[in-house]
Amino acid sequence: MDLARRRFLQGSVRQEQAVNRLPWLISLQCMQDACTRCGDCISACPTGVVQKGEGGFPELNFSRAECTFCHACVDVCAQPLFDMQASPWKVSAAVQPSCLNQHGVYCRSCLDVCDVRALTVEFAGPGQQHILLNNDICNGCGACAAVCPEHAISIQNHVGGDAHVG
Ligand code: SF4
Ligand code: SF4
Ligand code: SF4
Structure with missing residues:
Protein backbone atom coordinates (compact mmCIF):
# COMPACT_ATOMS: atom_id res chain seq x y z
CA MET A 1 0.00 0.00 0.00
CA ASP A 2 1.48 3.37 -0.92
CA LEU A 3 1.92 6.13 1.64
CA ALA A 4 -1.00 8.24 0.42
CA ARG A 5 -3.43 5.32 0.67
CA ARG A 6 -2.07 4.40 4.10
CA ARG A 7 -2.55 7.99 5.29
CA PHE A 8 -6.05 8.05 3.84
CA LEU A 9 -6.96 4.85 5.70
CA GLN A 10 -5.42 6.00 8.98
CA GLY A 11 -7.13 9.35 8.76
CA SER A 12 -10.48 8.12 7.47
CA VAL A 13 -12.37 8.54 10.74
CA ARG A 14 -10.86 11.94 11.37
CA GLN A 15 -11.56 13.00 7.80
CA GLU A 16 -15.14 11.82 8.05
CA GLN A 17 -15.70 14.54 10.62
CA ALA A 18 -14.30 17.26 8.41
CA VAL A 19 -14.18 16.32 4.74
CA ASN A 20 -17.07 16.11 2.30
CA ARG A 21 -16.63 13.38 -0.27
CA LEU A 22 -18.16 12.98 -3.72
CA PRO A 23 -21.93 12.34 -3.86
CA TRP A 24 -23.09 8.73 -4.24
CA LEU A 25 -19.72 7.42 -3.02
CA ILE A 26 -20.29 3.89 -1.67
CA SER A 27 -17.77 4.09 1.18
CA LEU A 28 -14.47 5.57 2.25
CA GLN A 29 -12.96 2.10 2.07
CA CYS A 30 -14.11 1.84 -1.52
CA MET A 31 -12.45 5.15 -2.37
CA GLN A 32 -9.26 4.19 -0.60
CA ASP A 33 -9.10 0.89 -2.48
CA ALA A 34 -10.19 1.89 -5.97
CA CYS A 35 -9.82 5.63 -6.57
CA THR A 36 -6.80 6.15 -8.83
CA ARG A 37 -6.63 9.87 -7.98
CA CYS A 38 -6.68 10.63 -11.68
CA GLY A 39 -8.52 13.91 -11.09
CA ASP A 40 -11.06 13.33 -13.85
CA CYS A 41 -13.90 14.11 -11.43
CA ILE A 42 -12.27 17.43 -10.59
CA SER A 43 -12.02 18.36 -14.26
CA ALA A 44 -15.58 17.22 -14.98
CA CYS A 45 -17.30 19.13 -12.19
CA PRO A 46 -18.97 22.22 -13.71
CA THR A 47 -19.21 24.16 -10.46
CA GLY A 48 -15.64 23.71 -9.25
CA VAL A 49 -16.68 22.29 -5.88
CA VAL A 50 -14.41 19.25 -6.23
CA GLN A 51 -10.75 19.71 -5.38
CA LYS A 52 -7.73 17.52 -4.79
CA GLY A 53 -7.49 16.75 -1.09
CA GLU A 54 -5.12 14.92 1.21
CA GLY A 55 -3.27 12.12 -0.54
CA GLY A 56 -4.63 13.33 -3.88
CA PHE A 57 -8.13 11.99 -3.19
CA PRO A 58 -11.00 14.21 -4.35
CA GLU A 59 -13.02 16.17 -1.81
CA LEU A 60 -15.66 18.88 -1.92
CA ASN A 61 -15.07 22.46 -0.83
CA PHE A 62 -18.40 24.17 -0.18
CA SER A 63 -16.75 27.46 0.64
CA ARG A 64 -16.18 28.00 -3.05
CA ALA A 65 -19.12 26.34 -4.83
CA GLU A 66 -22.14 24.05 -4.55
CA CYS A 67 -22.99 20.57 -5.80
CA THR A 68 -25.85 20.56 -8.31
CA PHE A 69 -26.13 16.75 -8.34
CA CYS A 70 -25.41 16.73 -12.07
CA HIS A 71 -23.44 13.46 -11.53
CA ALA A 72 -20.77 14.46 -14.08
CA CYS A 73 -18.17 13.26 -11.55
CA VAL A 74 -19.81 9.85 -11.39
CA ASP A 75 -20.22 9.58 -15.15
CA VAL A 76 -16.56 10.37 -15.87
CA CYS A 77 -15.11 8.04 -13.22
CA ALA A 78 -13.80 4.73 -14.58
CA GLN A 79 -13.81 3.07 -11.16
CA PRO A 80 -16.74 1.27 -9.39
CA LEU A 81 -16.98 3.83 -6.59
CA PHE A 82 -20.59 4.95 -6.75
CA ASP A 83 -24.11 3.71 -6.11
CA MET A 84 -26.59 5.88 -7.97
CA GLN A 85 -29.51 3.93 -6.50
CA ALA A 86 -28.70 5.30 -3.05
CA SER A 87 -29.08 8.88 -1.86
CA PRO A 88 -26.02 11.06 -2.58
CA TRP A 89 -25.10 11.32 1.11
S1 SF4 B 1 -12.43 10.19 -11.42
FE1 SF4 B 1 -12.74 8.47 -10.00
S2 SF4 B 1 -10.73 7.49 -9.89
FE2 SF4 B 1 -10.39 9.54 -10.73
S3 SF4 B 1 -9.94 10.84 -8.94
FE3 SF4 B 1 -12.14 10.97 -9.32
S4 SF4 B 1 -13.07 9.43 -8.00
FE4 SF4 B 1 -10.88 8.94 -8.17
S1 SF4 C 1 -22.57 15.93 -8.89
FE1 SF4 C 1 -21.91 17.54 -10.38
S2 SF4 C 1 -21.74 19.43 -9.15
FE2 SF4 C 1 -21.79 17.69 -7.67
S3 SF4 C 1 -19.61 17.20 -7.29
FE3 SF4 C 1 -20.32 15.86 -8.98
S4 SF4 C 1 -19.78 16.97 -10.88
FE4 SF4 C 1 -19.67 18.48 -9.16
S1 SF4 D 1 -30.45 22.41 0.65
FE1 SF4 D 1 -30.52 24.57 1.36
S2 SF4 D 1 -29.85 24.49 3.49
FE2 SF4 D 1 -29.23 22.54 2.56
S3 SF4 D 1 -27.11 22.87 1.86
FE3 SF4 D 1 -28.47 23.36 0.10
S4 SF4 D 1 -28.84 25.59 0.24
FE4 SF4 D 1 -28.02 24.91 2.25
Whole structure:
Protein backbone atom coordinates (compact mmCIF):
# COMPACT_ATOMS: atom_id res chain seq x y z
CA MET A 1 0.00 0.00 0.00
CA ASP A 2 1.48 3.37 -0.92
CA LEU A 3 1.92 6.13 1.64
CA ALA A 4 -1.00 8.24 0.42
CA ARG A 5 -3.43 5.32 0.67
CA ARG A 6 -2.07 4.40 4.10
CA ARG A 7 -2.55 7.99 5.29
CA PHE A 8 -6.05 8.05 3.84
CA LEU A 9 -6.96 4.85 5.70
CA GLN A 10 -5.42 6.00 8.98
CA GLY A 11 -7.13 9.35 8.76
CA SER A 12 -10.48 8.12 7.47
CA VAL A 13 -12.37 8.54 10.74
CA ARG A 14 -10.86 11.94 11.37
CA GLN A 15 -11.56 13.00 7.80
CA GLU A 16 -15.14 11.82 8.05
CA GLN A 17 -15.70 14.54 10.62
CA ALA A 18 -14.30 17.26 8.41
CA VAL A 19 -14.18 16.32 4.74
CA ASN A 20 -17.07 16.11 2.30
CA ARG A 21 -16.63 13.38 -0.27
CA LEU A 22 -18.16 12.98 -3.72
CA PRO A 23 -21.93 12.34 -3.86
CA TRP A 24 -23.09 8.73 -4.24
CA LEU A 25 -19.72 7.42 -3.02
CA ILE A 26 -20.29 3.89 -1.67
CA SER A 27 -17.77 4.09 1.18
CA LEU A 28 -14.47 5.57 2.25
CA GLN A 29 -12.96 2.10 2.07
CA CYS A 30 -14.11 1.84 -1.52
CA MET A 31 -12.45 5.15 -2.37
CA GLN A 32 -9.26 4.19 -0.60
CA ASP A 33 -9.10 0.89 -2.48
CA ALA A 34 -10.19 1.89 -5.97
CA CYS A 35 -9.82 5.63 -6.57
CA THR A 36 -6.80 6.15 -8.83
CA ARG A 37 -6.63 9.87 -7.98
CA CYS A 38 -6.68 10.63 -11.68
CA GLY A 39 -8.52 13.91 -11.09
CA ASP A 40 -11.06 13.33 -13.85
CA CYS A 41 -13.90 14.11 -11.43
CA ILE A 42 -12.27 17.43 -10.59
CA SER A 43 -12.02 18.36 -14.26
CA ALA A 44 -15.58 17.22 -14.98
CA CYS A 45 -17.30 19.13 -12.19
CA PRO A 46 -18.97 22.22 -13.71
CA THR A 47 -19.21 24.16 -10.46
CA GLY A 48 -15.64 23.71 -9.25
CA VAL A 49 -16.68 22.29 -5.88
CA VAL A 50 -14.41 19.25 -6.23
CA GLN A 51 -10.75 19.71 -5.38
CA LYS A 52 -7.73 17.52 -4.79
CA GLY A 53 -7.49 16.75 -1.09
CA GLU A 54 -5.12 14.92 1.21
CA GLY A 55 -3.27 12.12 -0.54
CA GLY A 56 -4.63 13.33 -3.88
CA PHE A 57 -8.13 11.99 -3.19
CA PRO A 58 -11.00 14.21 -4.35
CA GLU A 59 -13.02 16.17 -1.81
CA LEU A 60 -15.66 18.88 -1.92
CA ASN A 61 -15.07 22.46 -0.83
CA PHE A 62 -18.40 24.17 -0.18
CA SER A 63 -16.75 27.46 0.64
CA ARG A 64 -16.18 28.00 -3.05
CA ALA A 65 -19.12 26.34 -4.83
CA GLU A 66 -22.14 24.05 -4.55
CA CYS A 67 -22.99 20.57 -5.80
CA THR A 68 -25.85 20.56 -8.31
CA PHE A 69 -26.13 16.75 -8.34
CA CYS A 70 -25.41 16.73 -12.07
CA HIS A 71 -23.44 13.46 -11.53
CA ALA A 72 -20.77 14.46 -14.08
CA CYS A 73 -18.17 13.26 -11.55
CA VAL A 74 -19.81 9.85 -11.39
CA ASP A 75 -20.22 9.58 -15.15
CA VAL A 76 -16.56 10.37 -15.87
CA CYS A 77 -15.11 8.04 -13.22
CA ALA A 78 -13.80 4.73 -14.58
CA GLN A 79 -13.81 3.07 -11.16
CA PRO A 80 -16.74 1.27 -9.39
CA LEU A 81 -16.98 3.83 -6.59
CA PHE A 82 -20.59 4.95 -6.75
CA ASP A 83 -24.11 3.71 -6.11
CA MET A 84 -26.59 5.88 -7.97
CA GLN A 85 -29.51 3.93 -6.50
CA ALA A 86 -28.70 5.30 -3.05
CA SER A 87 -29.08 8.88 -1.86
CA PRO A 88 -26.02 11.06 -2.58
CA TRP A 89 -25.10 11.32 1.11
CA LYS A 90 -26.46 11.81 4.62
CA VAL A 91 -26.59 15.43 5.68
CA SER A 92 -25.89 17.12 8.97
CA ALA A 93 -25.70 20.89 8.60
CA ALA A 94 -26.09 23.83 10.94
CA VAL A 95 -25.93 27.61 11.13
CA GLN A 96 -23.18 28.76 13.46
CA PRO A 97 -23.34 31.69 15.92
CA SER A 98 -21.22 33.82 13.61
CA CYS A 99 -24.31 34.30 11.37
CA LEU A 100 -24.76 38.07 10.87
CA ASN A 101 -28.42 37.92 11.95
CA GLN A 102 -27.35 36.91 15.44
CA HIS A 103 -25.34 40.12 15.62
CA GLY A 104 -28.03 42.58 14.57
CA VAL A 105 -27.10 42.61 10.87
CA TYR A 106 -29.77 41.71 8.30
CA CYS A 107 -28.71 38.99 5.85
CA ARG A 108 -30.74 36.53 3.78
CA SER A 109 -28.07 35.33 1.33
CA CYS A 110 -28.45 31.70 2.30
CA LEU A 111 -32.25 31.72 2.16
CA ASP A 112 -32.16 33.25 -1.31
CA VAL A 113 -30.17 30.35 -2.79
CA CYS A 114 -31.82 27.40 -1.06
CA ASP A 115 -34.04 25.78 -3.69
CA VAL A 116 -35.68 23.34 -1.27
CA ARG A 117 -36.43 25.99 1.38
CA ALA A 118 -34.64 24.20 4.18
CA LEU A 119 -33.78 27.53 5.82
CA THR A 120 -36.17 29.68 7.83
CA VAL A 121 -35.96 32.76 10.04
CA GLU A 122 -36.82 32.71 13.72
CA PHE A 123 -37.49 36.07 15.36
CA ALA A 124 -36.21 35.89 18.90
CA GLY A 125 -36.77 39.51 20.00
CA PRO A 126 -35.66 43.01 19.00
CA GLY A 127 -32.56 42.70 16.84
CA GLN A 128 -32.50 38.99 17.51
CA GLN A 129 -33.01 36.75 14.49
CA HIS A 130 -31.85 33.21 14.02
CA ILE A 131 -31.56 31.32 10.75
CA LEU A 132 -32.69 27.74 11.26
CA LEU A 133 -31.64 24.84 9.03
CA ASN A 134 -33.90 21.80 8.73
CA ASN A 135 -31.78 18.69 8.16
CA ASP A 136 -34.87 16.69 7.15
CA ILE A 137 -35.30 18.93 4.11
CA CYS A 138 -31.70 19.94 3.38
CA ASN A 139 -30.09 17.98 0.56
CA GLY A 140 -26.55 19.07 1.42
CA CYS A 141 -25.93 20.92 -1.83
CA GLY A 142 -23.76 23.51 -0.11
CA ALA A 143 -25.18 26.51 -1.96
CA CYS A 144 -25.87 28.35 1.30
CA ALA A 145 -22.37 27.74 2.61
CA ALA A 146 -20.83 29.02 -0.62
CA VAL A 147 -22.62 32.39 -0.42
CA CYS A 148 -22.41 33.04 3.32
CA PRO A 149 -20.11 36.04 3.89
CA GLU A 150 -19.28 34.82 7.39
CA HIS A 151 -18.78 31.14 6.48
CA ALA A 152 -21.36 30.51 9.20
CA ILE A 153 -22.95 27.40 7.69
CA SER A 154 -21.27 24.09 8.36
CA ILE A 155 -22.17 21.15 6.16
CA GLN A 156 -21.11 17.59 6.74
CA ASN A 157 -22.26 15.14 4.12
CA HIS A 158 -21.51 11.67 5.39
CA VAL A 159 -20.64 8.84 3.05
CA GLY A 160 -23.61 6.49 3.24
CA GLY A 161 -21.87 3.14 3.42
CA ASP A 162 -19.46 3.70 6.30
CA ALA A 163 -20.21 2.10 9.63
CA HIS A 164 -18.95 4.99 11.73
CA VAL A 165 -21.27 7.49 10.08
CA GLY A 166 -23.83 8.88 12.49
S1 SF4 B 1 -12.43 10.19 -11.42
FE1 SF4 B 1 -12.74 8.47 -10.00
S2 SF4 B 1 -10.73 7.49 -9.89
FE2 SF4 B 1 -10.39 9.54 -10.73
S3 SF4 B 1 -9.94 10.84 -8.94
FE3 SF4 B 1 -12.14 10.97 -9.32
S4 SF4 B 1 -13.07 9.43 -8.00
FE4 SF4 B 1 -10.88 8.94 -8.17
S1 SF4 C 1 -22.57 15.93 -8.89
FE1 SF4 C 1 -21.91 17.54 -10.38
S2 SF4 C 1 -21.74 19.43 -9.15
FE2 SF4 C 1 -21.79 17.69 -7.67
S3 SF4 C 1 -19.61 17.20 -7.29
FE3 SF4 C 1 -20.32 15.86 -8.98
S4 SF4 C 1 -19.78 16.97 -10.88
FE4 SF4 C 1 -19.67 18.48 -9.16
S1 SF4 D 1 -27.11 22.87 1.86
FE1 SF4 D 1 -29.23 22.54 2.56
S2 SF4 D 1 -29.85 24.49 3.49
FE2 SF4 D 1 -28.02 24.91 2.25
S3 SF4 D 1 -28.84 25.59 0.24
FE3 SF4 D 1 -28.47 23.36 0.10
S4 SF4 D 1 -30.45 22.41 0.65
FE4 SF4 D 1 -30.52 24.57 1.36
